[in-house]
Amino acid sequence: MMRDPAPLITQAHERVRDFHGSAIGKSKYELITPALVIDRDVLVGNLAYMQSRLLELHARLRGHVKNHKSPHVARLQLEHGAFGLCCATVWEAIVMVRAGADDILIANQLVNPGKRRAAALLAREARVTVNVDDPGDAAGLSAAAVEAGSTLGILVEVDTGMHRAGVDSPEEALAVARAVQQLPNLRMDGLSGYEGHCSLEMDHDARHAKQEAAMRYFVEVADYLEANGVPCPILSAAGTATAFWTGSNPRITELQLGSYAAMDDYHYLMEPRFHKATTAVVTVISRRKDRVVLDLGKKTFGSAEVGSIAAHPRIFGHEDLKPYRFDEEHATYEADESCTLKVGDVVDFHLGYTPFAVNYFDAYHVVGDGVVTDIWPIMPRGPLHGGLLPALEAGH
Amino acid sequence: MGLRDPERLITDVHERVRAQYAPALGRASDELTTPALLLDLPILRANLELMADGLRDVPTALRAHVKVHKSPHIARLQIERGATGVGCATVWEAIVMARAGIEDVFVINEVVGDERTRALALLAREVDVKTAVDDTVQVDGLSRAAVAASSTIGILIDVDEGMHRCGVASADEALPLARHIAKSPGLRFLGLTGYEGHCSLEFDRDKRYAMAGDAMAKLTGIAATLAANGLPCQIVSAAGTGTWEVTSRYPGVTEIQPGSYATMDGHHRKLDPRFGWAVTVLASVISRRPDRIVTDAGSKTVGASHGVLKGWDLDVYRFDEEHSIFVVDDRTSLATGERVEILCNYTPFAISYFEAYHVIEDGVVTDVWPVMPRGPESRWLLDALERGE
Numbered sequence: 001m002m003r004d005p006a007p008l009i010t011q012a013h014e015r016v017r018d019f020h021g022s023a024i025g026k027s028k029y030e031l032i033t034p035a036l037v038i039d040r041d042v043l044v045g046n047l048a049y050m051q052s053r054l055l056e057l058h059a060r061l062r063g064h065v066k067n068h069k070s071p072h073v074a075r076l077q078l079e080h081g082a083f084g085l086c087c088a089t090v091w092e093a094i095v096m097v098r099a100g101a102d103d104i105l106i107a108n109q110l111v112n113p114g115k116r117r118a119a120a121l122l123a124r125e126a127r128v129t130v131n132v133d134d135p136g137d138a139a140g141l142s143a144a145a146v147e148a149g150s151t152l153g154i155l156v157e158v159d160t161g162m163h164r165a166g167v168d169s170p171e172e173a174l175a176v177a178r179a180v181q182q183l184p185n186l187r188m189d190g191l192s193g194y195e196g197h198c199s200l201e202m203d204h205d206a207r208h209a210k211q212e213a214a215m216r217y218f219v220e221v222a223d224y225l226e227a228n229g230v231p232c233p234i235l236s237a238a239g240t241a242t243a244f245w246t247g248s249n250p251r252i253t254e255l256q257l258g259s260y261a262a263m264d265d266y267h268y269l270m271e272p273r274f275h276k277a278t279t280a281v282v283t284v285i286s287r288r289k290d291r292v293v294l295d296l297g298k299k300t301f302g303s304a305e306v307g308s309i310a311a312h313p314r315i316f317g318h319e320d321l322k323p324y325r326f327d328e329e330h331a332t333y334e335a336d337e338s339c340t341l342k343v344g345d346v347v348d349f350h351l352g353y354t355p356f357a358v359n360y361f362d363a364y365h366v367v368g369d370g371v372v373t374d375i376w377p378i379m380p381r382g383p384l385h386g387g388l389l390p391a392l393e394a395g396h
Numbered sequence: 397m398g399l400r401d402p403e404r405l406i407t408d409v410h411e412r413v414r415a416q417y418a419p420a421l422g423r424a425s426d427e428l429t430t431p432a433l434l435l436d437l438p439i440l441r442a443n444l445e446l447m448a449d450g451l452r453d454v455p456t457a458l459r460a461h462v463k464v465h466k467s468p469h470i471a472r473l474q475i476e477r478g479a480t481g482v483g484c485a486t487v488w489e490a491i492v493m494a495r496a497g498i499e500d501v502f503v504i505n506e507v508v509g510d511e512r513t514r515a516l517a518l519l520a521r522e523v524d525v526k527t528a529v530d531d532t533v534q535v536d537g538l539s540r541a542a543v544a545a546s547s548t549i550g551i552l553i554d555v556d557e558g559m560h561r562c563g564v565a566s567a568d569e570a571l572p573l574a575r576h577i578a579k580s581p582g583l584r585f586l587g588l589t590g591y592e593g594h595c596s597l598e599f600d601r602d603k604r605y606a607m608a609g610d611a612m613a614k615l616t617g618i619a620a621t622l623a624a625n626g627l628p629c630q631i632v633s634a635a636g637t638g639t640w641e642v643t644s645r646y647p648g649v650t651e652i653q654p655g656s657y658a659t660m661d662g663h664h665r666k667l668d669p670r671f672g673w674a675v676t677v678l679a680s681v682i683s684r685r686p687d688r689i690v691t692d693a694g695s696k697t698v699g700a701s702h703g704v705l706k707g708w709d710l711d712v713y714r715f716d717e718e719h720s721i722f723v724v725d726d727r728t729s730l731a732t733g734e735r736v737e738i739l740c741n742y743t744p745f746a747i748s749y750f751e752a753y754h755v756i757e758d759g760v761v762t763d764v765w766p767v768m769p770r771g772p773e774s775r776w777l778l779d780a781l782e783r784g785e
Contacts, residue, residue, distance in 0.1 A: 018776075019775060019776035019779070020775050020776070022775065022779070023775070032509065032511045032512065032775050032778070033509060034772045066717065066718070088717065088718045089718060108682070108692075108718060109682035109683050109690070109692075109732075110682070111680050111681070111682040111683075111692070111732060111733055112429055112430050112680045112682075112692065112733075113429075114428075114429030115429065133683050134683065134684070134732045136732055136733065137682075137732055137733070140733075159685075163688065163713070163714075163721070164683070164690055164714075164716060164719055164721055165682065165683035165685075165690045165719070166683070166685075168685065168686070196716070283508050283509055284508075285505075285506040285507075285508045285534075285562065286506050286530050286531065286561070286562035286563075287531065288530075288556070288560075288562075288563075288565070289565075291560065293506075293561055293562050295508070296772060298699070298700045298745060299744065299745065299748045299772060300772040302695070302696075302699070302700055302745075303695055303699070303700035304700070305700075307714060324560065325560075325561070327561065327593075328463065328485065328744055328745075329463070329485045329486065329505065330561055330562070332560070332561055342533075343506075343508060343531050343533040343534065344508055344509070344533055344537075346509075355696065355717055356695065356696065356700070356717075359696045359749055360748060360749070360771050360772055361771050361772065362770070362771050381751065381770070381771075382697075382749045382750050382751050382770075383431045383432075383433075383693065383696065383697040383749060383750060384417075384429075384431075384432065384433075384750060384751055384752065385416075385429060386416060386751060387415070387416035387417075389429065390416065390418070390419065
């Protein structure tokens, strides 16, 4: 189900159209650079492909939004087979409910009192589910939900090999689940077990082996809970690099992938059936004998590494140029005299890892056939709540 | 150059972030919603004082670089403590700083593209605007924009002293470029700029200072060649926080352009530990496992260069987008729900992700200051400039 977007979203859309709207109708190469560009046709192609594959998969799709932070992309995900959305932060969850979603998983621990309160208030309006790996955190969520008069769904997070948050054993999972069951205003829904470590494995077969091991363990934990009288109707897992394998596991009920929509170089290496919808447009600002310098750097595309793996951004048509160094506002590539790039050239740029770049920008320039057709806001921007919490407390 | 009152562009945003984070005012920093960007104002002021002291006996001017903090408020404090102007990495930062009341702004970067040159030329009608070039293509674009705006832009030739980014490599390249600038309408040739950024990657002080000396010999040598050819350099600008002291004392250098000395971070503390850690990221422990803790500040919060925990000697296990993970054992008492402060290895990446600082004095939040401009692309600032706002 999808409601109409609330004023929080429509006003932000109007604001970025006001800020950047003079670009509409122009070629993307006429933009002020660096600009973040999303090709709507490629995006919809990715969403439609995923939707078509869902017919053969057992699990349902819960589209992750942390990769794009776009209410507009999220609505398209919901129109293309996703039954709900997945978020990394409670601020993303508020934005996505305001965008019209009615079923959100915050696949993360909240812990901080302000964040627990935000989730509990949001649960008065939509189905909100949160990950937990600690009985004390569950008690804090319960208290917040009691105060707000709402019910929070809970998934016990299981560490399936990623070594971030998550319980370490079936016994610990059972203990946390039982604690959740006994707490008021919490609904023990099942388990969450994103196998993110598999996405750091570039080798296809090795990745598949890791994915199988992770999901075998995940299902064992679920079996143990059910054998001990704790039903687990929801088992949520998967990322873009493992979605089709994990989605074929008959026990997994929902998939929480996100990069399939906007994509980037990093995910394209692992899953080339999805195409790069999000790129940047940049300008050559200096041409030396042995190098070219572009007007975007780490304050534009973020880190050039994911974990310890290089996710080096590259210039379209000049993919062979070797990075010399990435600075805050500059990307410098080695380029000898055979390279035709010159000062003032405006070029397309492959993003290494889209989520880092998206976090720096206000808005996407939406393009079709290379022409800007709309401006979509990026929401929320940055780590702070940006006024979302006081607005929620005030009832809007 | 003085300091005017900040304009609406700044005060409106300040009021907005103060309203958004009003519940935080008066609170202890460990009661905040995390992650939050903390600015310890007394430490910041002490850093500015230390820099002013260090330049007391030399004629070299201080041009405070603002890309590090992107804060109109901090920039104003820098001017009040003796900086003659600011350095910026982008034209959008320059617009913000002019609106903050600063009358001398230098975009220490190559400005290419019609909108960006127009922004600079429009701004030059209001305040003293300078920028860097290394190519006649940039010069011609800036000249056209300045003529169209009926303004004058000050131009410094960017010299590559070993950093290998932008910049001309020799006097042979600089001289024809300076002549080209001198005869370009709307532009005024002012001198040379040459950030010795490669030196800030060398942590050994003696080696670093020797490298800076070599770099300054090249920079001032080119200035001498230009002067001998009738193109005297009124300004020779260089240095960062890692080389400010040695470069400020190099004969022929007229101004230094450090920025990190104000806010500091792990990288710059290794270069000059006399400046204190004024900016940190407050986080919460959101998961405690037997062998690790997980906080709610990841690489989408502290940025590409990550960080360490203040007061805890813990190895980094991994930074994910929304999580930082540190290795612990049974002796580490940190539990789920506890607050920790992350000392960023490189503050500018963190600041670019945040919309505001929580200003801390004696452990209590006393104000909320906006980060401006946010993000790489700021067409709205150009539109505001064109509307005369």
